[in-house]
Amino acid sequence: MTTDQSALPSPAPGNFAGRRARRRAMAVGGFLITLFLTFLGLLAITFFIGRVIPIDPVLAVVGDRATQAQYDAAKIAMGLDRPLYEQFFTYVVNVFSGDLGRSVSTGRAVADDLSRFFPATFEMATLGILIGVALGVPLGVTAAARQGSWLDQAIRVVGLLGYSVPAFWLGLVGLALFYARLRWVGGPGRLDIFYDGLVSPVTGMILIDSLLAGEIDIFWNAVWHIILPASVLGFFSLAYIARMTRSFMLDQLSQEFVTTARVKGVPEQVVIWRHAFNPIRVPLITVIGLSYAGLLEGSVMIETVFSWPGIGNYLTTALLNADMNAVLGSTLVIGAVFIVINKVSDVLYRVLDPRAR
Amino acid sequence: MTTRDWLLADSPTSRWQANAGRAYRVFTALLRNPLSVLGGVIILVLLLTALFAPWIAPFSPTGQSLADRLLPPSGEHWMGTDELGRDIFSRVVWGSQITLTIVLLVALISAPLGLLIGAISGYFGGWVDKILMGFTDIFLSLPKLILALAFVAALGPGINNAIIAIAITSWPAYARIARAETLTIRNAEYISAVQLAGAGPIRVIVQHILPLCTSSMIIRVTLDMAGVILTAAGLGFIGLGAQPPLPEWGAMISRGRTFILDQWWVATMPGFAIIIVSLGFCFLGDGLRDVLDPKSEGKS
Amino acid sequence: MSTPLLEVENLRVSFPTHSGRVEVVKGLSFTLGRERLGIVGESGSGKSMTGRSILKLIRKPGEVTADKLRFEGIDILDQNEKQMRAIRGARISMVMQDPKFSLNPVMTVGEQIAEALVTHQKLGRKEVQQRILDMLTAVRINDPERVAKLYPHEVSGGMGQRIMIAMMLIPEPELLIADEPTSALDVSVQAQVLDIIDDLVTRKGMGLILISHDLALVSRYCDRILVMNAGRVVEECAARELDKAQHPYTRGLLAAMPVIDETRDELPVLDRTQWAGT
Ligand SMILES: Nc1ncnc2c1ncn2[C@@H]1O[C@H](COP(=O)(O)OP(=O)(O)OP(=O)(O)O)[C@@H](O)[C@H]1O
Ligand SMILES: [Mg+2]
Numbered sequence: 047m048t049t050d051q052s053a054l055p056s057p058a059p060g061n062f063a064g065r066r067a068r069r070r071a072m073a074v075g076g077f078l079i080t081l082f083l084t085f086l087g088l089l090a091i092t093f094f095i096g097r098v099i100p101i102d103p104v105l106a107v108v109g110d111r112a113t114q115a116q117y118d119a120a121k122i123a124m125g126l127d128r129p130l131y132e133q134f135f136t137y138v139v140n141v142f143s144g145d146l147g148r149s150v151s152t153g154r155a156v157a158d159d160l161s162r163f164f165p166a167t168f169e170m171a172t173l174g175i176l177i178g179v180a181l182g183v184p185l186g187v188t189a190a191a192r193q194g195s196w197l198d199q200a201i202r203v204v205g206l207l208g209y210s211v212p213a214f215w216l217g218l219v220g221l222a223l224f225y226a227r228l229r230w231v232g233g234p235g236r237l238d239i240f241y242d243g244l245v246s247p248v249t250g251m252i253l254i255d256s257l258l259a260g261e262i263d264i265f266w267n268a269v270w271h272i273i274l275p276a277s278v279l280g281f282f283s284l285a286y287i288a289r290m291t292r293s294f295m296l297d298q299l300s301q302e303f304v305t306t307a308r309v310k311g312v313p314e315q316v317v318i319w320r321h322a323f324n325p326i327r328v329p330l331i332t333v334i335g336l337s338y339a340g341l342l343e344g345s346v347m348i349e350t351v352f353s354w355p356g357i358g359n360y361l362t363t364a365l366l367n368a369d370m371n372a373v374l375g376s377t378l379v380i381g382a383v384f385i386v387i388n389k390v391s392d393v394l395y396r397v398l399d400p401r402a403r
Numbered sequence: 404m405t406t407r408d409w410l411l412a413d414s415p416t417s418r419w420q421a422n423a424g425r426a427y428r429v430f431t432a433l434l435r436n437p438l439s440v441l442g443g444v445i446i447l448v449l450l451l452t453a454l455f456a457p458w459i460a461p462f463s464p465t466g467q468s469l470a471d472r473l474l475p476p477s478g479e480h481w482m483g484t485d486e487l488g489r490d491i492f493s494r495v496v497w498g499s500q501i502t503l504t505i506v507l508l509v510a511l512i513s514a515p516l517g518l519l520i521g522a523i524s525g526y527f528g529g530w531v532d533k534i535l536m537g538f539t540d541i542f543l544s545l546p547k548l549i550l551a552l553a554f555v556a557a558l559g560p561g562i563n564n565a566i567i568a569i570a571i572t573s574w575p576a577y578a579r580i581a582r583a584e585t586l587t588i589r590n591a592e593y594i595s596a597v598q599l600a601g602a603g604p605i606r607v608i609v610q611h612i613l614p615l616c617t618s619s620m621i622i623r624v625t626l627d628m629a630g631v632i633l634t635a636a637g638l639g640f641i642g643l644g645a646q647p648p649l650p651e652w653g654a655m656i657s658r659g660r661t662f663i664l665d666q667w668w669v670a671t672m673p674g675f676a677i678i679i680v681s682l683g684f685c686f687l688g689d690g691l692r693d694v695l696d697p698k699s700e701g702k703s
Numbered sequence: 704m705s706t707p708l709l710e711v712e713n714l715r716v717s718f719p720t721h722s723g724r725v726e727v728v729k730g731l732s733f734t735l736g737r738e739r740l741g742i743v744g745e746s747g748s749g750k751s752m753t754g755r756s757i758l759k760l761i762r763k764p765g766e767v768t769a770d771k772l773r774f775e776g777i778d779i780l781d782q783n784e785k786q787m788r789a790i791r792g793a794r795i796s797m798v799m800q801d802p803k804f805s806l807n808p809v810m811t812v813g814e815q816i817a818e819a820l821v822t823h824q825k826l827g828r829k830e831v832q833q834r835i836l837d838m839l840t841a842v843r844i845n846d847p848e849r850v851a852k853l854y855p856h857e858v859s860g861g862m863g864q865r866i867m868i869a870m871m872l873i874p875e876p877e878l879l880i881a882d883e884p885t886s887a888l889d890v891s892v893q894a895q896v897l898d899i900i901d902d903l904v905t906r907k908g909m910g911l912i913l914i915s916h917d918l919a920l921v922s923r924y925c926d927r928i929l930v931m932n933a934g935r936v937v938e939e940c941a942a943r944e945l946d947k948a949q950h951p952y953t954r955g956l957l958a959a960m961p962v963i964d965e966t967r968d969e970l971p972v973l974d975r976t977q978w979a980g981t
Contacts, residue, residue, distance in 0.1 A: 083537070083541070087545075095553050095556075207678070207682070210677075211681075213637075215670070306799050306805045308758075309792060311790070311793055314784070381546060
């Protein structure tokens, strides 16, 4: 962790506010530029994957059952007779205007498909990160406060399991145990079959839509279904967050100002939470952001297991059908969300920490 | 003079002796940490299993026997049988070869690639550094798994393409490390001495800079191996990695999905193999880091 | 004479290392009344560890033993954590060595001082605020209202030191341990800060343990002096009689001190061979 206590003494007051505002404006500008460049890099990579690697990109897009006429039309439409840099430019313009091409398996525009499937993934990953934060942070703090205890050892092992258990496997085992055997949770899908299609999508997130429609039964049924996949995702973020929290906390607890607090006679709980934990809230935001982004990625693996109609499921179906437009579209959307979360948590760090202001 | 004295000599007489002595010290320090010993043992077992698979596995990994379909674990079939009557334990044993191959090849492709890019970037600095690191940072801020999936989709399913895709997405972290290390030693006196003696950049990088990056690289590569195994298994699970009838662990879990509610062992058993091997790399990596880089203890 | 403020007998502090347990304080003994005691010694001689063990603040792998460690008749080593918390800050407090690292970087100065007070006394918001401002004024900080709202990285080293002193004096302890309260400061500020401590300590009739590596400084502000080396007391004397000190280490330290009308070209360096093995 980078707790830089050797911060410089404060500059003289005076023109302080003005300079601070200008510096912040410059920081925001620089942030937008790196964001844009990173996104352009992502586009370059997807372009490379879609147009350069395949021996015949046209075939990859129209599929091998297309007629010769369809093939030729697609070739012209994709601009493959043009030079590469021009193709890339067109590609970037298309993406920024929301055109991701058409999916051969669903026959719809990829952008439409993605906006339809995204809410389900978003809902699950968000619940997952809430579980991860709610459990991971206290566990990490407790582990550090009782360094070396059995609880600390257990949390260490959980942390490493988070790096070693395949998400799809944990989902399957969870289904076998908590659904098939114990009946504690609902099975695959977002709702029981007879509830399907009863609430009209507003946000696309069933937990919210059912509440908006006042359908309490459907809400609880949705909770019953989402709880297992969200917990599986939550486990991975819990493992990561607890591990990082523990390591940050150990760093803090060995600092002199923590001893100062003890010298004052402050109770141990206050020492831990107010003095050791408060300074790490900001770096923890970055960790949570990273973990959240990781969950979006992890959801790709478990959505197939839970028949969850989200982007992950859409992507895996597209992968198996070699539906390149859909694959690259999903990659772009997940990648973009990933980049934004990454960079925003980075910026939050700098805005929220009094030492960096 | 015993071997041990030779290894622990305070003033080694050759570079080879110095390296051997250092390796010996790392090794003895690792032995003091029970978890890294456990990790080492797991990886050793993986190696031996892969090497001696034909002798360890009691059945053929592909031999079907429809009469023995979906048998639960028993004395004869330790992990039960799958839907084609194949012995799951034998398949897991043979699968270790695939896992080991993937891990080794990914490490052998991505680590040198990352090392080279990082070392060049750090050594030359200036715009070379800017471009290479800009590129690296873009890769680093993208989701690795998704990127690997997209690459495999374009390259076509199969184990070789899976390896290439994973390697392509793994090098940036190594480039960052190598660059950081290079920057700290680029301006050292002895590097200038070598340059004055007329060594060109290639010689300086290969002979003097790369060797110094190895310890931090070994830590990082070991820690990353768990992720590589998970990604490869994930590709196999989705159906883009190793193709049937290869006994790849992820693909085996995928076949077992259909029976997960009644014949739980088909999907569960290969998962344990993945977890144990990944944990082994994590334990060893953690231990190596504590020994080689004590100041970063407990961080990830 | 009534019971002394602090009695220490055969105090030992040890830490486990790669080569077994190492004692960093080896059998320290002294008693303290309501007076000013100076502890002097070079870096690493165990001064801070002595201070911390009086507050029972040596963290886990470290270990403290003593035949006697009594504060106003209370056996410190016998107290549980809860009882210790009632003593820390309220009855014994310690000015920490380096304000740059000893102040919480994400709490304002005011909040940190307030915490020292409200941990031990139930007071209204207004009253707490008033006490903080008074205390900051007492340690001669101009514009205390502004300073109370600053974060530690926004104050200078000298201010940080004075804030530290304010924080430790605000609950009005009976014994103050000041661990190198001035080592980070330049000479003119040093005297100022020590005068503040001296003034407050004499006014409130507190005991003071002043830890420093600067013999001249300590002899000016203290009644009695302990000279420590490598975890042991090598000399104990009244400050006035310092020039009669016997031990070669003290003599060495004295000889290395510049005097007003200096005639030597070069100050002698400590010759460690003379007391090696003590
Ligand atoms: N956690 C620890 N483990 C092992 N040894 C320690 C530990 N903490 C302190 N020590 C050792 O204890 C000895 C005394 O330390 P202490 O902080 O009391 O010195 P000091 O006299 O205050 O020095 P300074 O003037 O530099 O503040 C030192 O030699 C130090 O190396
Ligand atoms: Mg000290």
